[in-house]
Amino acid sequence: MALIETKGLKAFYGDFQALFGVDIAVDAGETVAIIGANGAGKTTLMRSISGVLANEPGAIVHNNAPIGALPAPDVLARGIAMVPEGRKLFPSLTVEENLLVGAYGRKAQGQWTLERLYALFPVLKERRKSPAMALSGGQQQMVAISRALMSNPSVLLCDEISLGLAPAIVRAIYAAFPSIRASGASIVIVEQDIGQALKVADRVYCMMEGRITLSGRASELGRDEIHKAYFGAERHELA
Amino acid sequence: MNWLDTILQGVLLGGLYALFAAGLSLVFGIMRLVNLAHGDLIVLAAFVILALVTTLGVSPIVGALIAAPLMFAAGWALQYFVLNRTLGKDMLPPLLVTFGLSIVIQNGLLEGFSADSRRVSAGSLESASIALGPVNAGIMPLMTFLSAVAVIVCLNQLIYRTAVGRAFRATSDDPATAGLMGIRPQRIFALATGLAMVVVTIAALYLATRANFEPTSGPARLIYAFEAVIVGGLGSLWGTLVGGVILGIAQTVGAAINPEWQILTGHLAFLLVLLFKPRGLFPRAVD
Numbered sequence: 327m328a329l330i331e332t333k334g335l336k337a338f339y340g341d342f343q344a345l346f347g348v349d350i351a352v353d354a355g356e357t358v359a360i361i362g363a364n365g366a367g368k369t370t371l372m373r374s375i376s377g378v379l380a381n382e383p384g385a386i387v388h389n390n391a392p393i394g395a396l397p398a399p400d401v402l403a404r405g406i407a408m409v410p411e412g413r414k415l416f417p418s419l420t421v422e423e424n425l426l427v428g429a430y431g432r433k434a435q436g437q438w439t440l441e442r443l444y445a446l447f448p449v450l451k452e453r454r455k456s457p458a459m460a461l462s463g464g465q466q467q468m469v470a471i472s473r474a475l476m477s478n479p480s481v482l483l484c485d486e487i488s489l490g491l492a493p494a495i496v497r498a499i500y501a502a503f504p505s506i507r508a509s510g511a512s513i514v515i516v517e518q519d520i521g522q523a524l525k526v527a528d529r530v531y532c533m534m535e536g537r538i539t540l541s542g543r544a545s546e547l548g549r550d551e552i553h554k555a556y557f558g559a560e561r562h563e564l565a
Numbered sequence: 566m567n568w569l570d571t572i573l574q575g576v577l578l579g580g581l582y583a584l585f586a587a588g589l590s591l592v593f594g595i596m597r598l599v600n601l602a603h604g605d606l607i608v609l610a611a612f613v614i615l616a617l618v619t620t621l622g623v624s625p626i627v628g629a630l631i632a633a634p635l636m637f638a639a640g641w642a643l644q645y646f647v648l649n650r651t652l653g654k655d656m657l658p659p660l661l662v663t664f665g666l667s668i669v670i671q672n673g674l675l676e677g678f679s680a681d682s683r684r685v686s687a688g689s690l691e692s693a694s695i696a697l698g699p700v701n702a703g704i705m706p707l708m709t710f711l712s713a714v715a716v717i718v719c720l721n722q723l724i725y726r727t728a729v730g731r732a733f734r735a736t737s738d739d740p741a742t743a744g745l746m747g748i749r750p751q752r753i754f755a756l757a758t759g760l761a762m763v764v765v766t767i768a769a770l771y772l773a774t775r776a777n778f779e780p781t782s783g784p785a786r787l788i789y790a791f792e793a794v795i796v797g798g799l800g801s802l803w804g805t806l807v808g809g810v811i812l813g814i815a816q817t818v819g820a821a822i823n824p825e826w827q828i829l830t831g832h833l834a835f836l837l838v839l840l841f842k843p844r845g846l847f848p849r850a851v852d
Contacts, residue, residue, distance in 0.1 A: 376745060398744035407745070414742040418734040427731045431747010477747070 327390075329354045329512055330375070330406070330481055335385040335394075337367075337374050337536075344370040346536045352481065357503070357513040359527035359544070361520055363556060366533040368516040369411050372485045375514075376408040377401035388481075402431045407479035411486045411516075413470040415458040422454040424469050428476030436478025437509050443472040446502050464495035471499070475506065482506065484515040488522060500526055520552060534558050570700045575817035577702060579793075579810030580710030581775070584768035585786050586793035586805045587716055588761035594800045594849075595737045595757045596652060601663040604787030605670040606762065610636050610769035611778050612678055615685050625685045629770040633763050640762030645755035652754070667783065674780035685773040709771040713809070716764055717802045723760075733757060792835040798845030807846060811838065 328351035337345035345367050352358050360368050373379045375386055377398035386394040388404055396404075407428075415424050425440060444451035447468040453461055458469055467487055474482060488496040496519070503526055506513060517523040523530060524544045532540035532555035540547070540555030589603045600606075610632060617628040643666075651658040693704040724730040732753055736743040740750040772778055772786070789812060796811055797804025812831045819830025838846065 378741060378744070397749075398741075399747045399749050402745065402747040410742060410745060414739060414745075416735040416738040416742070418738050419731060423731050423734075426728070427735050427743075427746050427748075430728060430732055430735075473746070 328352060328387075329356075330386070330388045332371070332375070332386050333384060335371070335374060335381060337370050337379055337381060339370075344536055345374070348533075348536070348538055350531050350538065350541075352512050352514055354480070354512055355507070355510055356529065357507060357515070357527050359523035359530045360514065360516045360533060361518070361523050361530060361552070361556065362533035363518075365535075367536040368533055369485055370536075371533070372408060372411070372483050372514075372516055375401075376406065376410075376483055378408075399431050402477060402479075405432070405434065405477070405480040406483065407432075407474040407477045407481070408483040409467075409470045409474045409485060409487060411489070413466050415466055415469055415473075417457065417459045419458055420455055421450055421458055421461065421469055424458045424473050425450075425476055428473035432477035432479075434478040438475040438478050440476075443475060446505055447472060462495075464491050464499065467491065467495075467499055468502075471502070471506075475509075478509075479511055481512045481514065484513065486516055486518065488517065488519055496522065520556070532556055567700070571817050571821045572814055573697070573700050573702060574706065575814030576810050577706035577710045577813070578817060579806070579813030580706070580713035581768070581771055581809070582789045582793045582812050583713040583806040583809035584709065584716060584764065584771065585790040586797075586809060587713070587720065587802060588764040588768070589787075589790045590794045590797075590800070590802060590805045591720060591764070592758055592761045593794070595733050596754045597656075597737075598648060598652065598659050598754075599656070599663070600648075600761075601660060601787065602667040602670060602783070603663075603765070603790055604785065605667045605783030606636075606640075607765050607769050607772060607786050608778055608780065608783040609670050609674065610762070610766045611685070611773040612674055612683075612780075614766070614769055614773050615678075615683055618685055625687050625770055625774050628685075629766055632769075633766045636762040636766045637759040640765075641755045641759035644758035645751060648758065649751050649754055671780050671783060678780060680779060680781075682777040682779045683773075684777050687774040691774065705771070705775055709775070712767055712771070713806060716767060717806055720760075720764075720802055729756070789831070792831070795845055796835055796838045798848035800849035801845075801847040804845060804847035804849070 331351035332348050335345055335348040348371060360371065362368050374381050377396050377400065381394035383392040383395040393401060393404065416427065419427060425443060449465055450468055450472060487499060500522060515526065527544045530542060530544050530547055531538050532552060534555065540551060585607060589600060592598050592600055613632045613635065614625060614628040617623060617631050618625055648659060651662045687705060690704055694701045724733055732748045735746065736748055736750045736753045743750055792812055793805050793808035797808030811834055815834030816827045816831040820827035
């Protein structure tokens with residue numbers, strides 16, 4: 327029995343349809359990566375699950391309850407937190423205030439506290455009084471991840487956390503994921519960096535044009551298979 | 566003319582204008598809503614205090630204490646059920662709706678209380694004064710100014726030191742992302758307008774006891790509130806107090822030179838600040 331799953335999820339922006347019946351399932355404690363090119367619908371899928379976009383109630387199921395139509399605060403209250411694309415830190419708040427606001431809607435007991443998150447990302451403790459936007463991109467991403475963890479979620483959704491960051495910074499951020507996994511949370515990461523996704527995830531879904539085109543265990547998927555699902559065509563080597 | 570006395574009276578008058586403006590500033594700061602009915606809501610609160618004082622026979626301060634939760638509830642409901650529906654990218658709907666609300670409140674008060682000029686008596690407090698060095702300060706003007714300072718200290722503590730304050734600022738930055746934190750922007754907005762109405766009630770207490778008021782007094786209060794907010798700089802509550810004090814001093818100095826100039830010099834001071842500092846003295850808001 328999956329902790330959270332989507333069932334034939336369709337999503338629209340006005341008249342434009344972005345998702346055409348997406349089925350994914352995530353078990354408790356599992357890490358799942360969703361990969362795909364720009365415009366494949368990955369972010370739309372994250373926005374739908376987190377309640378930013380409203381959907382049919384039964385299209386998203388969490389702990390056997392339909393949650394597709396719930397607004398974001400109700401989704402968070404169920405223990406599903408999101409690290410949004412582009413970090414979306416609050417510029418008027420300091421680093422520490424950004425973290426504290428992450429626990430505003432859900433004060434669940436769990437292992438994540440300010441102290442534990444400062445231990446996970448020590449640089450944030452040094453900069454805790456700084457305005458959030460004064461930090462580097464990588465540090466801001468650490469704030470965004472920590473802010474989501476402050477609610478002690480059972481499902482953590484991470485949308486494009488490596489976007490625009492240098493490879494060394496990306497590695498430093500992903501180095502924190504074993505600790506997050508050890509907290510027992512299920513993790514869904516949206517990632518354009520296929521190598522990174524395969525390294526961190528138990529299972530992978532590949533999306534193209536609003537549909538799932540491939541899924542399987544990260545250790546069992548071949549590069550060519552992924553490439554085909556990613557671009558929708560046979561591989562054409564550049565001359 | 567005693568300059569020291571004139572300036573002191575101006576500073577204390579500035580406290581009243583800061584009280585008029587603090588609620589307006591709070592609401593604008595959190596939801597970018599310009600409430601054109603703000604002055605009328607102050608006058609409405611003054612009439613509520615008047616009604617409580619005359620029917621229950623309580624003192625104006627007790628009347629304001631009873632009126633404050635009533636006004637909080639009214640502000641909460643007004644925002645939650647009406648004004649939240651007008652918020653969006655377009656600035657025009659909230660302006661039109663609050664402009665309409667202003668007319669509704671004025672005419673409602675006219676029906677209920679007639680067009681007579683009213684005043685709430687504060688008894689012996691009205692003429693009491695204490696000596697501050699070489700000049701005398703009226704107890705009521707002094708209380709007004711201290712109330713303005715207390716209101717601004719409390720609001721700043723709330724906004725910068727509490728979880729609700731963090732939610733206020735986060736929602737002001739980005740309501741959609743605030744939703745991901747479990748913050749419900751609609752309720753945050755309703756709470757902010759409710760709080761603004763408590764400040765409005767405090768302003769109304771001093772409006773009602775220090776001067777005559779009638780159902781159509783609101784728009785003039787709104788002008789002073791706007792001027793104080795803009796002189797101070799959008800988003801800064803201490804700036805709003807400074808803005809109020811500048812208006813107050815300009816008015817009392819103008820009146821000391823020629824009583825006909827009181828209103829005019831206040832507006833001229835406002836225009837002068839705009840000329841040299843178009844964003845006000847202590848701008849905080851980015852947009």
